[in-house]
Amino acid sequence: MPERPSDRPPDRPYGDPSERPSGRPSPDEVRQYYAARPSPLVAATAIVLDPAGRVLVRPASYRSAAELPGGTVEDTETPEEALARELEAELGLSVPVGRLLAVDSRRPGSLGRSLITHVHLVGPLPPEQAGALRGATGRAAARWLAPEEAYEVLPARVAPRLRAALAALYAGSLAHLVDGVPQPGSPAGLDPLRRTALEHAGSFDAASHRAARPKAITAASVVFTDSAGRILLVEPSYGNSGRWNLPGGGIDSDLGETPRDAARREVREELGLDLAPGRLLAVNWAHKHGYPARIRFLYDGGVLGAAALGRIRLAPFELLRWRAVPAADLRDLVKPSLRRQIEACLRARAEGTGPLELHAGRPAEAPRKKGRKKGRKKGKR
Known part of the structure; x- marks a missing residue:
């Protein structure tokens, strides 16, 4: 039939x-x-x-x-x-x-x-x-x-x-x-x-144009360190066990939330700390064929002292643990792309540079400026 x-x-x-x-x-x-x-x-x-x-x-x-x-x-x-x-x-x-x-x-x-x-x-x-x-x-x-x-x-x-x-x-x-x-x-x-x-x-x-256009998922994260320079990581209760992440989460753009507002809200909800994010360190772009692009805004959270660390209260049912780890330990705890993002943000913070444009954690290649090739000019003899 x-x-x-x-x-x-x-x-x-x-x-x-x-x-x-x-x-x-x-x-x-x-x-x-x-x-x-x-x-x-x-x-x-x-x-x-x-x-x-x-x-x-x-x-x-x-x-x-x-x-x-x-x-x-x-x-x-x-x-x-x-x-x-x-x-x-x-x-x-x-x-x-x-x-x-x-x-x-x-x-x-x-x-x-x-x-x-x-x-x-x-x-x-x-x-x-x-x-x-x-x-x-x-x-x-x-x-x-x-x-x-x-x-x-x-x-x-x-x-x-x-x-x-x-x-x-x-x-x-x-x-x-x-x-x-x-x-x-x-x-x-x-x-x-x-x-x-x-x-x-x-x-x-x-209406059809808006519906057919490619979509992107946006998130905001915060890079905190302690007085020893160790990075604050959290372990989610969902996803692959043993994988750690930065504090942060999705941006509620449908509610008019900005990346900076989302970063502050997520830190407050996840850690119980109401801290205004510092300057923007990097924007990371990641793409996998067939999936929406993922855009992450990474903010400087500054240095958390012992008192601030002692006030951390994890969101129940969302996070399992938090820890502060040396940069050398990131390779064993986070995904490679996130490790590259964190390392790039730490360099930008130390050098006072940025915001950085990252693609899967790697610096995006800036277009080369066009100019005359260097060399000895020809002249009249």
């Missing part, structure tokens, strides 16, 4: 299938069943991930092509409720349905009904749960595939939906699709080259 939702029609849409040799509804009965339903059809699909970022793909129950878990929204269900029901029935998986990644509207196919598919994130599942899924192992069963492998085995109408949904996941946004194609103004999934071409052609209205 040219187009079907990722579910299957009920086993008994009309009559008793046991009265027929095949035990299954005929094609005409399937068409009648869907033709009698309100338009449009609504379905919900899951992007189920394991810790390695692989996608769960299962064989179809009524066709040879592979499919993503999910099904049609029935009766008074919400898409989330329908998807939870289908995951339990198909895979024995009982977990919360995660955030909406994409909405795909498909024009009527042979069944005469348009289809709206909601695509939700499920997982990443813990390793033991991922391996214990009903039907997730064995021959002709559901498989965990890398995204590129999943694109190859899924039908042509489903693979673009998966690609756009994963782009929305990594960008922290939402994809707006029609027939699997990201629309102009879609916050995620739109190819950067196509976005640029649409911008240059003046094809965006103001």
Whole structure:
């Protein structure tokens, strides 16, 4: 069939299938069943991930092509409720349905009904749960595939939906699709080259232009040292254990917060110290393909004496510990990019230079000034 939702029609849409040799509804009965339903059809699909970022793909129950878990929204269900029901029935998986990644509207196919598919994130599942899924192992069963492998085995109408949904996941946004194609103004999934071409052609209205523009995540951190020159680090209760960070956090720009205001608020919330940040030491830019850029403002917190250190009160449920460490110990405690940022800030503070422009902790290359090459001038003899 040219187009079907990722579910299957009920086993008994009309009559008793046991009265027929095949035990299954005929094609005409399937068409009648869907033709009698309100338009449009609504379905919900899951992007189920394991810790390695692989996608769960299962064989179809009524066709040879592979499919993503999910099904049609029935009766008074919400898409989330329908998807939870289908995951339990198909895979024995009982977990919360995660955030909406994409909405795909498909024009009527042979069944005469348009289809709206909601695509939700499920997982990443813990390793033991991922391996214990009903039907997730064995021959002709559901498989965990890398995204590129999943694109190859899924039908042509489903693979673009998966690609756009994963782009929305990594960008922290939402994809707006029609027939699997990201629309102009879609916050995620739109190819950067196509976005640029649409911008240059003046094809965006103001709202679509804002929605389609690349986004960045901003944060503010503070570099404190003690009287011995050691750097104050905190250990978050989230993320990878054993990884330390500078005091600070995200900038609430949607509330009108400035980087400097965010730095002061974060120090107050995390350490219990209400201290105005000093001068800006550096701005760091970091980028990973497929993800929003990350911008960090790093401020000088100055030297904390014994009295100030004694007043530190860590935010419960957010931070586990704090410590002051020599610069030589940073390599074993923080990520390489953050170590380079801290070292650059310490140099700027000691030398009175900055603010520095850093890319992943490294000084950005300034454009070289154009000028005449040095050498002996030619003259008249």
